[in-house]
Amino acid sequence: MGGETIQQDCNACVCQGGNWKCTESICPATCSVSGPHFLTFDGFAYDFQGKCSHYLVDADDFNIAVDYGTDCRELHTINGVCVKSITIHTPEEAIVKLKPSMEVRYLLN
Numbered sequence: 491m492g493g494e495t496i497q498q499d500c501n502a503c504v505c506q507g508g509n510w511k512c513t514e515s516i517c518p519a520t521c522s523v524s525g526p527h528f529l530t531f532d533g534f535a536y537d538f539q540g541k542c543s544h545y546l547v548d549a550d551d552f553n554i555a556v557d558y559g560t561d562c563r564e565l566h567t568i569n570g571v572c573v574k575s576i577t578i579h580t581p582e583e584a585i586v587k588l589k590p591s592m593e594v595r596y597l598l599n
Contacts, residue, residue: 521546523556523573551581 494505500517503510519531523546528536538544538558547554557574578586587595 526558546576553579555579 496503496510498512501513501515503512505511521531522529526537526539528538528544528546530536541559543555543557545553545555555577557577559572559574574589576588578588580586583598585595585597587597589595
């Protein structure tokens with residue numbers, strides 16, 4: 491037998507000589523955050539409450555972190571939790587910080 495095909499995420503696999511040979515495309519993926527609700531790139535859902543910081547992406551050459559709080563006075567809240575900032579660390583060692591006021595800070599180390 492041979493020539494059978496299956497789909498594995500965004501890659502196609504073909505059975506050749508009793509072994510699967512698959513394309514090696516990098517599949518697109520998204521994550522989302524809505525208040526304390528996180529949906530990961532691999533489809534898992536998590537809830538985080540309280541004051542904390544979490545990585546949305548932690549890759550070899552960059553990362554994205556979100557800082558949460560519960561002392562949200564003027565900030566928009568979802569279930570009593572607010573985003574204090576989202577910080578992006580770039581490969582050039584720059585830091586981009588996005589604040590709830592729509593202020594963007596760019597720091598180059």
